[in-house]
Amino acid sequence: MGLLIRNIKGLVQTEDNPKIRVCGKEMAVLNAISDAYLFLENGLISDFGYMRDLKKAAIKQLRIKDDIDASGKFIFPSFCDSHTHLVYAGSRETEFKDKVKGLSYKEIAKRGGGILNSAKKLHETSEDELFEQSMVRIDEIISLGTGAVEIKSGYGLNLNDELKMLRVIKRIKESAPLEVKATFLGAHAVPEEFRNKRGKYVDLVINEMIPAVAAEQLADFIDVFCDRGFFTPEDTERILMAGLKYDLIPKIHANELDFSGGVQAGVKYNALSVDHLEMTGDSEIKTLKETGTMPTLLPGSAFFLGLPDPPARKMIDAGLPVALASDYNPGSSPSGNMKLVMSLACIKLKMLPEEAINAVTINSAYAMGLSDTHGSIAMGKVANIFITKEIPSYEFMPYAFGSDLIDTVILKGKVI
Numbered sequence: 001m002g003l004l005i006r007n008i009k010g011l012v013q014t015e016d017n018p019k020i021r022v023c024g025k026e027m028a029v030l031n032a033i034s035d036a037y038l039f040l041e042n043g044l045i046s047d048f049g050y051m052r053d054l055k056k057a058a059i060k061q062l063r064i065k066d067d068i069d070a071s072g073k074f075i076f077p078s079f080c081d082s083h084t085h086l087v088y089a090g091s092r093e094t095e096f097k098d099k100v101k102g103l104s105y106k107e108i109a110k111r112g113g114g115i116l117n118s119a120k121k122l123h124e125t126s127e128d129e130l131f132e133q134s135m136v137r138i139d140e141i142i143s144l145g146t147g148a149v150e151i152k153s154g155y156g157l158n159l160n161d162e163l164k165m166l167r168v169i170k171r172i173k174e175s176a177p178l179e180v181k182a183t184f185l186g187a188h189a190v191p192e193e194f195r196n197k198r199g200k201y202v203d204l205v206i207n208e209m210i211p212a213v214a215a216e217q218l219a220d221f222i223d224v225f226c227d228r229g230f231f232t233p234e235d236t237e238r239i240l241m242a243g244l245k246y247d248l249i250p251k252i253h254a255n256e257l258d259f260s261g262g263v264q265a266g267v268k269y270n271a272l273s274v275d276h277l278e279m280t281g282d283s284e285i286k287t288l289k290e291t292g293t294m295p296t297l298l299p300g301s302a303f304f305l306g307l308p309d310p311p312a313r314k315m316i317d318a319g320l321p322v323a324l325a326s327d328y329n330p331g332s333s334p335s336g337n338m339k340l341v342m343s344l345a346c347i348k349l350k351m352l353p354e355e356a357i358n359a360v361t362i363n364s365a366y367a368m369g370l371s372d373t374h375g376s377i378a379m380g381k382v383a384n385i386f387i388t389k390e391i392p393s394y395e396f397m398p399y400a401f402g403s404d405l406i407d408t409v410i411l412k413g414k415v416i
């Protein structure tokens with residue numbers, strides 16, 4: 001028995017022959033069916049098409065339990081947010097104030113703010129409390145249209161606290177209705193005890209943390225903050241090699257603050273994605289061409305930190321795919337609003353609405369290893385979708401950047 005949604009003004013991002021990602025010029029192509037129906041059964045998309053093809057006879061064949069009239073409304077596949085740090089303790093609005101006064105991300109970090117500040121708060125917070133705080137954000141992003149999310153550790157920075165974070169992510173995976181992927185980011189910052197002994201901290205990540213994380217099967221991916229003042233490409237390569245022994249697939253924080261070599265290190269180890277990329281030149285674009293690594297842009301953090309915008313146009317025009325994610329975290333992007341991310345991509349990065357929609361659905365699904373099952377409206381894919389309020393066009397979504405336009409969220413075929 002399933003759910004039939006009829007009279008849909010526009011069913012967006014439909015695929016007859018599903019692709020795992022879209023690159024270059026293809027990014028400006030977005031399939032949409034106007035005056036459509038969609039049938040969801042057993043948590044999956046089981047049929048869709050034009051209303052005119054939904055004949056009375058066919059309706060009888062569909063085992064309909066519930067029926068929704070979506071007149072005037074659009075349906076999108078749920079957003080896939082392939083880069084977040086949404087498991088964290090407390091918040092950091094005092095640093096926000098310092099930032100407003102003109103202090104840089106680096107200066108704030110030097111004053112004991114930044115990632116180390118979140119690590120301290122996380123250390124003082126119990127696993128249960130951390131889970132409760134994180135679930136508030138999970139419920140929030142679900143209501144904002146996200147149906148699959150990647151969540152990183154990296155505010156632990158010691159074995160026990162990293163495991164605490166990853167166990168919380170596992171609990172979210174088991175209890176929340178959206179799809180969750182976990183990333184181990186032990187190399188997010190060098191903790192205080194290892195100041196001037198970065199190599200020793202990398203040893204700890206490799207020799208103690210990675211084996212423990214793998215033993216409990218707590219992570220799908222492994223990440224390193226490969227940037228100026230954090231970890232070098234050499235550290236990154238050592239960590240990725242150690243992770244690969246346990247089948248941890250790389251996803252890298254690269255080139256946010258400098259031409260760090262992170263893109264090259266990521267591609268060398270077949271990273272699923274390299275993320276941030278504010279500092280991307282011809283050499284990085286060339287390195288990414290013809291690879292399976294998804295360049296992932298995080299316009300929320302570039303906006304919040306006042307960083308230069310990543311050259312999205314140049315990347316797409318060079319034939320690369322681009323994914324977009326929120327980077328939801330307390331320091332550089334305290335928002336998991338993927339609709340706003342789309343708006344920023346259009347307004348600041350000059351991506352077309354079609355490109356932005358592809359980047360928050362199929363390409364971000366790819367960036368978390370989910371494009372076979374998520375990221376588009378295709379037969380047999382997971383029934384994660386949202387129905388908008390009445391809007392004139394799909395372009396209206398990134399255009400009306402401050403409006404809440406999501407009416408109904410459906411995950412695994414169930415109205416949330």
Ligand code: NIG
Nearest residue numbers: 114115301327329330331332
């Ligand atoms: O992706 N760049 C590194 N890490 C986060 C920031 C985390 C923080 O400031 O707490 C990011 O922007």
Ligand code: FE
Nearest residue numbers: 083085253327
């Ligand atoms: Fe990040």
